[in-house]
Amino acid sequence: MTQRTWAGLLAVPLLIALWAIALLTPLPFVTYEPGLTVDVLGARDGKEIIQVEGRKTYRDDGELRLTTVYVTRPESDVNLIQVMEGWISSDEAVYPKRVVYPPGETDEASRKEGALEMVSSQDAAVAVALTELGIDFGEATKVFAVDPKAPAGGVLEVGDLVRSVNGEPITTPSDLEKAVLAAGPGTEMDLTVERAGTERTVSLTPEEKDGKARIGIEMLPSYRFPFQVTVGIDERIGGPSAGLMFSLGIYDTLTPGSLTDGGVIAGTGTIAPNGKVGPIGGIQQKIAAARQTGVELFLVPAANCREALGAASGDMRLVRAATMHDAVDALETWAEDPEARLPACTGEAS
Template sequence: MTQRTLAGILAAPLVLALLVIAATQPLPYVTYEPGLTVDVLGDTDGAEIIQINGQKTYRDDGELRMTTVYVSQPDAKLNLFDVMSDWISREDAVYPYKAVYRPDETTEQSREDGAVEMVSSQDAAIAVALAELGYDVEPALEVLSVSDNAPADGRLKVRDVFRSINGTPVEEPEDIIDTLQATPPGEAVTFEVLRGGEPTTVRVVPTTNEEGNQVVGIRLGTGYVFPFQVSVNIADNIGGPSAGLMFSLGIYDTLTPGSLTDGRIVAGTGTINGAGQVGPIGGIQQKIVAARDAGAELFLVPPDNCADALGSQNGDMRLVRAPTMHSATDSIKAWVDDPDADLPTCKGNA
């Protein structure tokens, strides 16, 4: 037996052991892959995604597609082969774990945060679309989530808009927090809220948390009082704030005659605030790939994502910079009139 053969025989178990470790040892990375796209002008489980009561609506052809990303969950055990597969792909991405999740974040916490962000995103999108159409929209404090088995569970509901607590008008979160802290243990507080536009009275007995604070188990955020009922019926497994722009455009299109896209497919992404400004999102390159595969001809890009968008696999799909909902609406209308129109671009803005 030669020395080279002997070395090969001795090295084989070591190589095998290294392969086993690579296949089983979790690595601190998160993978991004193109997700599904959803036409916000369509329906889900037989119900229209954008639902409006008390105002005339226009259901036309065309699609406005929100885009998503498949992101590995906080408790996913990604091995070397998982990470290398997405790292090699031109359409997937790999990021350090700490760049995406908190060190102690769980999958349940991530989903809860995503659900809260979705509620806030939808409400801001409704407010922006209605303001664009000239309606008056009143900002207010609302319930973004209710913790399971908390004192408020079964009493307060997501999107309840606060009007008063113990008879005192509610304008800031501190109005609720201060009243709760001043409430003797075991005594109830009385909330006056708007639920679906109707005044409702709710009594809740706070509990004392580990820090010694009186709480009822809700998360607060900015909501709005709308002139008529508008809601977005999206699947529970989709969370986060990144569909805000597309929700706003969908609501605008549903409330205006004719098809905003002239029957064609437009996709995009971007958070949106109450002023109509479009903010950055994660996974822009994967969302562009998903939109391309869904047949979109135009994709709306948040300005802060322009640099990454320019390196995406967009094919023939046109990328348009969208700093605001108003700008996005104007760009779509100009493109419908002339597919070669000069539109805001990411070039020079990266």
């Protein structure tokens, strides 16, 4: 056997070993891939995603699609092959893990944060849609999570609006926290809560935890609307980036005629209570997801416009959306004339 043959035989297992190491060694990166798109004007499990009780609704043709990104979870490993695929693909992206997640982030913490942001974005979306329609509403405090082993367990429910404690009005989470601390451990409290549009009074007694009076709930600033609006999106979709599309979907559901004139629209962006559309991560992957589902027009947060221009958008028009009102104006203009001039993304900083 020649020296070259021996070298070849030795090289094969070494090469296999190197590839095995490349596949098994985790790298400190996170991959972004195009995710699902969901029509918020559509249905899920046989029920309309946007449900309204106490107000006339208008169900029309057309689609308003929120867009998502598949992101590596904080406790998942990414190997060299996955990183290389992400770098090569025009629709995927790779980022250092430290840029996406704080040190020590767990899957459960990330999921919980995403769920919290989703609930908050839905409340803001309803508020912004009603503001656009000139409908008044007030501030409130919503129960986001309940510890079943705490005093609130079996008494309060997720989604309850806390109206008052011992007759004193509650508007913000801070108001409720102060009321519990003032009562102290062992003192029964009467809470008036609104659940599914009906008020009721419940009693519970705070317990001492970490040296303070606690009742075992997590709260969110929210609103008290004159009628009930719920968004039944898949609980696996988290984060705040669907806020704009929720708001547009609610607005369309509460107004006659199709906001999209029967067309297929997609977009993304957080929504602030004042109607401002905020930036999101993974804009290029979201544009790719929309392109793959035949979307005609894509709404881009103003701060994401420069990055969006680098995406493979195909025949889609990229429309700059700085506020909810801007987005409504753009869609109404487009519905009247698909060739009309609309606010466009440019390479300039917004």
